[in-house]
Amino acid sequence: MKKKNTNLTRREFIKDLFHKLLLLLLGSFVVSRFFKSAAAGYVWQIDPKKCVKCGRCATACVLTPSAVKCVHAFEICGYCNLCFGYFQPGALRLTADAENQLCPTGALQRRFVEDPFFEYTINEALCIGCGKCVKGCNLFGNGSLYLQVRHDRCKHCNECSIARVCAGRAFVRTPARKATFKNA
C-alpha cells in the first residue's frame, strides 16, 4: 500500500512539473510575441503594379463571383471615346452594343458626359473580376482601371486562394489599418 502511494505522488510530481513547464512555455511565447505584435489584422490586397491580369482572380477566389472587382481611378482616366477597356479590339462601331464590348458581363458602363468625353463606371454586382477591361486599359490606355480585393465582399481567408495562384504574385498581406500603396 505504501509503495503504491509513493508511486502515485511521483507521477503527480512529474505531471505537475510538466504542467508548470508548459505554462512557462506558453507564457513566454505570448509575452515575446506580444511586444512584436500588430494591433489590427491583415487584409489581402493586390499590388496593381505587379498584376499581369492573368484572369485567375475571377476563378480562384473561394467566392463565386470573386471578391476581386475592377475599380476605376477616375482621376487618371482620359474619358476617351475609344476606350480600350470598354471596346473589343476592332469593334466596328463605338456603341454600347454587346458585341462591341470587352466585358463579358456588361459590368463596365459607358455614359456620355460632354463632347468628346465619356465616363466609365463599374457595376460591381456584375463584375466578375476577370480583368479583361483592365488589360485593355493598361495596354493602350491610361491604366485607370485596376483590379482590387473588395473588402466588403472578401472573407479575409487566412490564406487567400487567389494569392496562391496569382501569376504576378501580386497579392500582399496588408495591415488592415493602412491598406494602401504609396504612389511610386
Next chain:
Amino acid sequence: MRKFRLLVLILVLAAPGWPAVATAAEERFPAPEFETQYEIPTPAHPHPRQDFFEYLDIAVLLAALGLAAFFAIKKRSRLGLFSLTFFSILYFGFFRHGCICPVGALQNVIFSFSGDYLLPLGVILFFALPLLFALFFGRVFCASVCPLGALQEAVIYKPIRLPQPIKHVLGLIPYLYLGLAVLFASTGSGFVICRFDPFVGFYRLSATPFMLLLGLGLLLTGIFIARPYCRFFCPYGVLLGIFSFFAKKHLSITPKECIHCRLCENACPVDAINPPSPRLYKTSKAQQIKHFGIFLAFVPLILATSGFGFSRLTDVLARQDRMVSLAERIHQEETNVATGNTLDSDAFRQEQTRVEDLYRQAARIRHKFYIGLWVFGLFFGLVISLKIIVLMQRPGRTDYTPDRFHCISCGRCMEYCPVQSDGSVTET
C-alpha cells in the same frame, strides 16, 4: 491645371488609408478639362471589418472557453456544453466566417518566426487561449468552442468503436499533418491547414466542389465515426492533447467514487475512456523492464531511419512551393526542355528580376525544406517511439477515467454514471 491635378493625385494616393490605385499608369491621354459642371467621382473603397469586432471576437472566445470549462468541470452539464456548441457554430462559424481559427492560427504563429510578418494580437490570443484553458481544464475548446469540432459534434448519431490497431495507426496522421503544416508555414510556402479546411466552406456558404465533397464526406462519416477530423487529422488537437494531458483539473466521469458499474464504458463517442488496468499481466515486471530496455536500444535507429526517410521527400515537397516550381519552369524554358511560356513565367520575365536571383531564392527554400524535413522526420520518429513506450507502460489505473489526451470533454460519459454528487447511486 494638369500639373495641379497630378499633384493632388499624388497627395491623395500617398495619404494613408487610401486603397491601392493603379500606379503604373501612363498618361497616354491627357485628362480632360470639362466645360460642364461634371465632377470627377471618387471610387468607393469599402472598409474591412472594424477593429471593434476583433476585440469582440477575443472577448467572446474567452467567455465561451470559460463557460465550457464551467459546464465541464463545475456544473457537469452535458446540456450546457451541447448548447454552447450551437452558439459556436453560429458565432465563430456563420457570423465570423471561420477565419482565423485557432487551428489555423498555428501556422500564423510559425510563419511569424520566419518572415517579417507581425502576428496580430487577436491571432496570438486565438492560438494561446485554448491551450491555456487546456492546461487548466482539459480540451474544453474542443468540447464546444471550436467551429470545426462543433459542426462534427452536431452530427454524431450512432458512434461505433474502431478496432484498437486502426485507431492507433490513424491517430498518427495528426502528427504528420502538424509536421507538414509547420514545414510549409516555416518555409513560407503556404498554409496547408487552411487550404484543406473541410468545413470553412459551409460557413462561407461557398466552396470548391472538391472541398464541399470532402466536408460532406467527413460529416457523413462523422455520423458513425465520431469527430473524424478532430481525431484523425486536426494538428492543433495534438497540441491541445499534450496540454490537456498535464491539466490541473479535468472533467471526471463520476462526481464521487467510481463503483465499476461499467455503464460508461461505451458512452464515449471518441473512445477516450480508459478502463482500469488488469490486475494480472502475462509478463513479469522484470521481463517488462527488459523489453523496455531492448526497445530503448532501438529508438536511435527509429529516429535515424525516420529522419533520413523524410529528408528523401525534399524534392517532391519543395516543388509545392511557388518560387521553387517557378524556378524549375524558368530553367526548363531556358534550357529548351519545355517549350512555350506559362502565364507565370511571362509574369516573372516582366518583372525583370535576374534569373540567377530566382534560382538562388529557390535553392534557399529547397534547403529549408531539406533541414525542415530532417527535423520533421526526427520528430515523427520520436512520436512513434513515445507511443510505443506509452503502450508498454502499466498505468496502474484503478477506475474508469477519461484519457486526458484524447478526451474532448464533451461530457457524454457523465450522463451515464449512476453515482450522484452526494455519493448515492441511482438504480437503473
